[in-house]
Amino acid sequence: DTDENAVLGIPNHMIKLNTRYYLTQDDSINLNGAIISSRYACVEDSNLICGTPKKLNEEYDFNSFYRHSHSGLNYNIGIANILDTKTKYVQPYRGSQSPIPGLGRRFMFDIQYQF
Numbered sequence: 001d002t003d004e005n006a007v008l009g010i011p012n013h014m015i016k017l018n019t020r021y022y023l024t025q026d027d028s029i030n031l032n033g034a035i036i037s038s039r040y041a042c043v044e045d046s047n048l049i050c051g052t053p054k055k056l057n058e059e060y061d062f063n064s065f066y067r068h069s070h071s072g073l074n075y076n077i078g079i080a081n082i083l084d085t086k087t088k089y090v091q092p093y094r095g096s097q098s099p100i101p102g103l104g105r106r107f108m109f110d111i112q113y114q115f
Contacts, residue, residue: 006040008053009092013037017062026069030078033062041090041099056099060085065108076110 018032040053065078080103081087087102 006053007092008040008042008094009090011037011039028067030067031062031064035060039090042094043098056088059087061087072114074112074114078108079105080108081105
């Protein structure tokens, strides 16, 4: 099933979520993520020519983490790609590269400083 007028790599619909629940003034629980509708991509690479674009499945990418703030420092600890979905990075043109697989579920620890 191919749509000849589809723009490669760009979804028609996307929903983004970014929430924060404060436990205290310095502590919070955060959930963010995106639901990306299906899109078309070049997946065949015969002689560096795109071929017929294929329709990819929709993707879900959610992250959850705990944040502690103190004197300009933010400490974050959590899980990225909670659902362990197979995300793909797709080029938005008829090039010779197939979609690049994204990272799976992973533990994250992050430190930030705000000036």
